[in-house]
Structure formats: C-alpha cells, structure tokens
Amino acid sequence: MSEKVMMKGNEAIAEAAILAGLRHYFGYPITPQTEVAAYMAKKMPKIGGTFLQAESEIAAINMVYGVAATGKPAMTSSSSPGIALKCEGISYLAGCDLPALIVNVQRGGPGLGGIQPSQSDYYLATRGPGHGDFHVLVFAPASVQEMADLTGRAMHLAWKYRMPAMLLADGTLGQMMEPVVLPEPSNAYGEDNPWATTGTQMKRPHNIVNSLELAPETLEKNNIARFERYRKIEETEPLWEEYLMDDAEICIVSYGITARISRNAIVEARKQGIKVGMIRPITLWPFPKEPLAAAADKVRSFLCVEINMGQMKDDLELAIKCRKPVDLCYRVGGMIPTPDEVLEHIKKLAEGEE
Amino acid sequence: MVVFEKPHALTDAVLHYCPGCTHGIVHRLVAEAIDELGIEGRTIGIAPVGCSVFAYNYFNCDMIEAAHGRAPAVATGVKRSLPENIVFSYQGDGDLASIGLCETVSTASRGENITIIFINNAIYGMTGGQMAPTSLIGQVTQTSPYGRDPKTQGYPIRICELLSTLEAPAYLERVAVNNVKNVRRAKKAILKAFQNQVDGKGFSLVEVLSACPTNWGMTPQKALEWIDEAMIPQYPLGVYRDKEAE
Structure with a gap:
C-alpha cells in the first residue's frame, strides 16, 4: 500500500473511506463531487457494500442516519447546495450522538451559485450545519494526499466522539489529480457499540436512537453534556501546519486550496526579502486558536487568504483577540486568487509596515 | 387460564393517546404480529414525527426516531446495514x-x-x-376552517392507489379499525x-383508516x-x- 498512485481528489476520498471500513454510501448527483458517487457505484458491489443513489440529498443523509444508528460507518457526499439540504439530517445525527462522514466539495453560492471552487460554506460547516446547538468536526484538506488521510481520520474521530464529521474540500481539490499514498486498511469503528439499534436479541432492554426530549431541564442537561465533550475536543484535536513562521512578521492564515496558492506567494515574497510565513488550519472546527494566539505575540499583522468574503477572518480575530491587524485577500463566486495576487497583497502589507 | 394479555412486544409505558384514538389498537396489532412471528429480538422500528412520535417508548424492540417524513429513508439505511433484521416504520398521514x-x-x-404501517386519520x-x-373534501380543520376546498387546497391523496402504479411493491392493503370485523x-x-x-x-404497506375524535370534534363512537x-367511500378498503396472489 505504500506505493504512490495517481488519483483525483474525489476518488481518493472514496477509496480512503473504503480503506477505513466504510461499506455504506448514499449520495445524489451534484457537480463537482460526482466522482465520489461514481467510484462508490463501481466499487461497493464488488466488496459486499452498499452504494445507493438516493432520491434526494435529504433521503441520502437520512439513509446515513439509519446506518449510523446500527453502529456502522456511513457516508454521504455532496456540494454546497446539496449540503444545505442535508442540514436537517446532520442536526439529527448530532442530536442523537451518531457518527457519520459528510463530504462537502464546495462550489460558489449562494443559491444555485456556480460549479467552480469556493470556500463559502465555512460558516455553515463550523457553526453547526443545521438547527440547534451543535458542532461537527471539520477537516480542510489541501492536497489529494490529505483528502485520503483526513477522510480516515474524520471517520475514526466521528466514531470516537460519536458525532458527525465533515470533510470540507472544494471543487479544485476534488477534480485535480496528484500522486497519493493510500492509507493502510483500518477499522474506523469499534465492534462494540452498546448504543446501536441492532435488535435486542431478547437479551437486553431496547435501545432507542432519539433526539426528542420534551422536558426542558433534561434537554438543557443533554446540550451542556454535549458541549463539555466539545470542549475536550477543542483542547485535543486541533490540527494545523506552520510554514516559515520562525522569523515571520506577516502571518498568512489560509486552508485548503488557497493555502497552496499562498505557499507559492510566500516563496516568491521570501525571495524579495519579505518575512512572511503561514499557519494553515487543517481542522476548522476545532479551530487551532492556540498557535494563532501565540503567533499574535510575534508577528506584526495577519493576512487571511480565502475564497469567500472573509468567513474565517472572524475566527482568526477571535483567536488573536483582535490584538493585531487582520487583512483579507479573497476572490469569490468560483474565482481563485493567483499567487501573484496574493504576493501583491503581501507586498502592500510589507510596505505599509515599513 | 389466560384469556387476554398484553403482547410482549409492547412495553409497560402508559400510552399518551387521546380517548377514542385508534393508535392504541394499531400498536397492539403490530405488537401481536411481532410476537406471533417471534421476531422481536431482531426487529427495529422507526417512529415518525406526529402523534405516534413516542412509539419508540411503546415497542419493546429497538427503536429509532426519524425526522419528519424521513422514516422510509432511515428504514432503508437500517435494512441495507442489517438485511437479516426486520425493519418497520409507523407513520401518520402528514409524515x-x-x-x-x-x-x-x-x-x-x-x-x-421493509414494512410500513400507515395511519390515515385525515x-x-x-x-x-x-x-x-x-383530509376529505369539505372537511373542516384549523387550516381549512371553511372546509377543504379543492379549488385552492386540492384533493385527498389515495396512497394505496398511488403506490399501486409502481412495479416494485409486494403488498399494499387498506384496512380500517372502526369495528371488530375491520380490526380482525x-x-x-x-x-x-x-x-x-x-x-x-419486498415492500409491504398497510394503510389503516383511523379515528381522531379530538381533532375531528366528535365523540369516540361518532368518530368510528x-x-x-365519510372515509371509506373516499378510501375504499x-x-x-399482492404479488403472491397474482
């Protein structure tokens, strides 16, 4: 398994999920993630798994809910407008403390929007995609390799913490081909899931998977208990990568495809003598607040590079408690900044600081 | 000699249903079927959103509460995951x-x-x-206070007839629970x-014409x-x- 293979990002997600033990996939066609479903449609019948093209995004997430209730890994994938439709189901998964993997290969919005890449579902993903107080784990891959690695990680952690996880990619990452080393086979879910509805076998009281609680005192308690679990996750699970941060005076904060573009811009800026580095969040929830707060002690300013109107900028300003200025370099609607555009922004910042 | 007892597949929970509501009868019939087939230990039920939302407290088998209307999708997921188990959903007409x-x-x-028990109380x-x-043409409800008017509110949906246009279903039957003969x-x-x-x-659905005296504004007797x-003329039993009989 250690050899490199060329794969599309969307296919890497599908294969990595199967390698982590996934046997039940439910989806609905939408650009630019249809390759995930196409891969599953080919592969699942050959390994005794389920591929089902659901009648709707809503049905797909509820089929995921059904499988999740039985204690087995379940997955659906879609793109932004489809994810909006799944939000009801994601809320129910969270309310029932069920693990599941939801892949969002984002495209531009709002509304029907476009089919080109975007990161405009940052708020939707990180604020709890659905009604009620909850979070999902959110992973932001920046390469086809990470598409594969983070898919497995998302499934493992979803099961560990009994909550939905979202892989938040974008159309570029989904469509591009890169060499990837596929992960070793694993079993993301433990065998013993005493909460699962698998039939009592007349040996135990019945299990109930449910999010309804009419007594407000109890519902409050349930919510608080869930958030205590979230606090632990915020302490232990944030992932990030630092790039040339040792002497950086400007810190770029960027994730996913824009982090790769920013990296090119940083290399060029360094050649021109500008001390710029990057902190790349890999988990968007939990957000890596700690390294960002530490960076705020050292750098003069931050630059958010995103393909949305600055949705992560809020989280960054909160993480650094607005102690340093935060600028924004963005394109939207399916447009992507070039490394030169990012470089120009870095240069402007550097000049302003001199 | 025991002449009458509660089916094992029903829990001891006290039902929350209104006086004269027929959900209790249908719950019992479902539980009797589960008992008679000896499948309680491998049955998983899906409760809807509606009056029977608390069905998960009333059946002794494993239960899942679904989002409004999504029980068949949830049941699909469960059945694909556990094909050897018995999966049923219990849903009302709104759901x-x-x-x-x-x-x-x-x-x-x-x-x-899978098996779907469909409670139609209009x-x-x-x-x-x-x-x-x-709801029937002319039926007065909170949101049709002048009676259901087909010009603006359309006509009642006949589910069994609608589903009978499909190739796949194995069994579709409409029954009622308003007298002893019909309950049998x-x-x-x-x-x-x-x-x-x-x-x-394969797919089996039983539509059960049921009474809702509280919201129909009738006595239990009158509701039956x-x-x-009114209902059976619109929804013939x-x-x-029945693929088996064909």
Whole structure:
C-alpha cells in the first residue's frame, strides 16, 4: 500500500473511506463531487457494500442516519447546495450522538451559485450545519494526499466522539489529480457499540436512537453534556501546519486550496526579502486558536487568504483577540486568487509596515 | 387460564393517546404480529414525527426516531446495514403522504424489503388538527376552517392507489379499525406485511383508516361511524397489490 498512485481528489476520498471500513454510501448527483458517487457505484458491489443513489440529498443523509444508528460507518457526499439540504439530517445525527462522514466539495453560492471552487460554506460547516446547538468536526484538506488521510481520520474521530464529521474540500481539490499514498486498511469503528439499534436479541432492554426530549431541564442537561465533550475536543484535536513562521512578521492564515496558492506567494515574497510565513488550519472546527494566539505575540499583522468574503477572518480575530491587524485577500463566486495576487497583497502589507 | 394479555412486544409505558384514538389498537396489532412471528429480538422500528412520535417508548424492540417524513429513508439505511433484521416504520398521514411523500414513493419503487404501517386519520393530530393531504373534501380543520376546498387546497391523496402504479411493491392493503370485523382484517393485513418481510418478498404497506375524535370534534363512537360514512367511500378498503396472489 505504500506505493504512490495517481488519483483525483474525489476518488481518493472514496477509496480512503473504503480503506477505513466504510461499506455504506448514499449520495445524489451534484457537480463537482460526482466522482465520489461514481467510484462508490463501481466499487461497493464488488466488496459486499452498499452504494445507493438516493432520491434526494435529504433521503441520502437520512439513509446515513439509519446506518449510523446500527453502529456502522456511513457516508454521504455532496456540494454546497446539496449540503444545505442535508442540514436537517446532520442536526439529527448530532442530536442523537451518531457518527457519520459528510463530504462537502464546495462550489460558489449562494443559491444555485456556480460549479467552480469556493470556500463559502465555512460558516455553515463550523457553526453547526443545521438547527440547534451543535458542532461537527471539520477537516480542510489541501492536497489529494490529505483528502485520503483526513477522510480516515474524520471517520475514526466521528466514531470516537460519536458525532458527525465533515470533510470540507472544494471543487479544485476534488477534480485535480496528484500522486497519493493510500492509507493502510483500518477499522474506523469499534465492534462494540452498546448504543446501536441492532435488535435486542431478547437479551437486553431496547435501545432507542432519539433526539426528542420534551422536558426542558433534561434537554438543557443533554446540550451542556454535549458541549463539555466539545470542549475536550477543542483542547485535543486541533490540527494545523506552520510554514516559515520562525522569523515571520506577516502571518498568512489560509486552508485548503488557497493555502497552496499562498505557499507559492510566500516563496516568491521570501525571495524579495519579505518575512512572511503561514499557519494553515487543517481542522476548522476545532479551530487551532492556540498557535494563532501565540503567533499574535510575534508577528506584526495577519493576512487571511480565502475564497469567500472573509468567513474565517472572524475566527482568526477571535483567536488573536483582535490584538493585531487582520487583512483579507479573497476572490469569490468560483474565482481563485493567483499567487501573484496574493504576493501583491503581501507586498502592500510589507510596505505599509515599513 | 389466560384469556387476554398484553403482547410482549409492547412495553409497560402508559400510552399518551387521546380517548377514542385508534393508535392504541394499531400498536397492539403490530405488537401481536411481532410476537406471533417471534421476531422481536431482531426487529427495529422507526417512529415518525406526529402523534405516534413516542412509539419508540411503546415497542419493546429497538427503536429509532426519524425526522419528519424521513422514516422510509432511515428504514432503508437500517435494512441495507442489517438485511437479516426486520425493519418497520409507523407513520401518520402528514409524515408519510405530505412531507415524506418523496421518500415514501421512492422507497416503495425500490422495493425495499421493509414494512410500513400507515395511519390515515385525515388530519394532523399532534399539532392540533390541521388539514392533512388525506383530509376529505369539505372537511373542516384549523387550516381549512371553511372546509377543504379543492379549488385552492386540492384533493385527498389515495396512497394505496398511488403506490399501486409502481412495479416494485409486494403488498399494499387498506384496512380500517372502526369495528371488530375491520380490526380482525387489519390484524391479518399487518401480520402479512411482516410475514412478507420475513420471507424476503419486498415492500409491504398497510394503510389503516383511523379515528381522531379530538381533532375531528366528535365523540369516540361518532368518530368510528364517520370512518364508515365519510372515509371509506373516499378510501375504499381492500388489497391494492399482492404479488403472491397474482
């Protein structure tokens, strides 16, 4: 398994999920993630798994809910407008403390929007995609390799913490081909899931998977208990990568495809003598607040590079408690900044600081 | 000698249903079927959103509470995950015939090997008596205060007839629970709908015409009569699909 293979990002997600033990996939066609479903449609019948093209995004997430209730890994994938439709189901998964993997290969919005890449579902993903107080784990891959690695990680952690996880990619990452080393086979879910509805076998009281609680005192308690679990996750699970941060005076904060573009811009800026580095969040929830707060002690300013109107900028300003200025370099609607555009922004910042 | 006892598949929980409501009868018939087939230990039930939302407290088998209308999709997921288990959903008319109609038709069309118990009482009960997709022409409800007017509110949906246009369903029958004879027929139908699943025959749905005296504004007795007088003419009882008999 250690050899490199060329794969599309969307296919890497599908294969990595199967390698982590996934046997039940439910989806609905939408650009630019249809390759995930196409891969599953080919592969699942050959390994005794389920591929089902659901009648709707809503049905797909509820089929995921059904499988999740039985204690087995379940997955659906879609793109932004489809994810909006799944939000009801994601809320129910969270309310029932069920693990599941939801892949969002984002495209531009709002509304029907476009089919080109975007990161405009940052708020939707990180604020709890659905009604009620909850979070999902959110992973932001920046390469086809990470598409594969983070898919497995998302499934493992979803099961560990009994909550939905979202892989938040974008159309570029989904469509591009890169060499990837596929992960070793694993079993993301433990065998013993005493909460699962698998039939009592007349040996135990019945299990109930449910999010309804009419007594407000109890519902409050349930919510608080869930958030205590979230606090632990915020302490232990944030992932990030630092790039040339040792002497950086400007810190770029960027994730996913824009982090790769920013990296090119940083290399060029360094050649021109500008001390710029990057902190790349890999988990968007939990957000890596700690390294960002530490960076705020050292750098003069931050630059958010995103393909949305600055949705992560809020989280960054909160993480650094607005102690340093935060600028924004963005394109939207399916447009992507070039490394030169990012470089120009870095240069402007550097000049302003001199 | 025991002459009458509670089915094992029902818990000891006290039902929350209104006086004269027929959910209790149908719960019992479902539980009797589960007992008679000896499948309680491998049965997983899906509760809807509606008056029977608390069905998860009333059946002794494992239970899942679904989002409004999504029970057939949830049941599909469960059955695909555990094909050897018995999976049923218990849904009302708002759940199955309105907000969940897409899931209902698609699940039936796929011929999922599950059992659906569909309670048609021509009204939204849990929310206090609003017009249902199955409300009758002229029926007065909170949201059709001048009577259901087909010009603006359309016509009642006949689910068994609608689903009988599909290729896949194995068994579709409409029954009522407003008198002893009809309850006995309903029992037979529900038992068959579960037996079909045990035998791997495919999608089975039993539509049960039920009474809602509270929201119909009738006495329990009058409500049972109204099923005969008003509902059955609109929703004729009988078998709409039985692949076994064909």
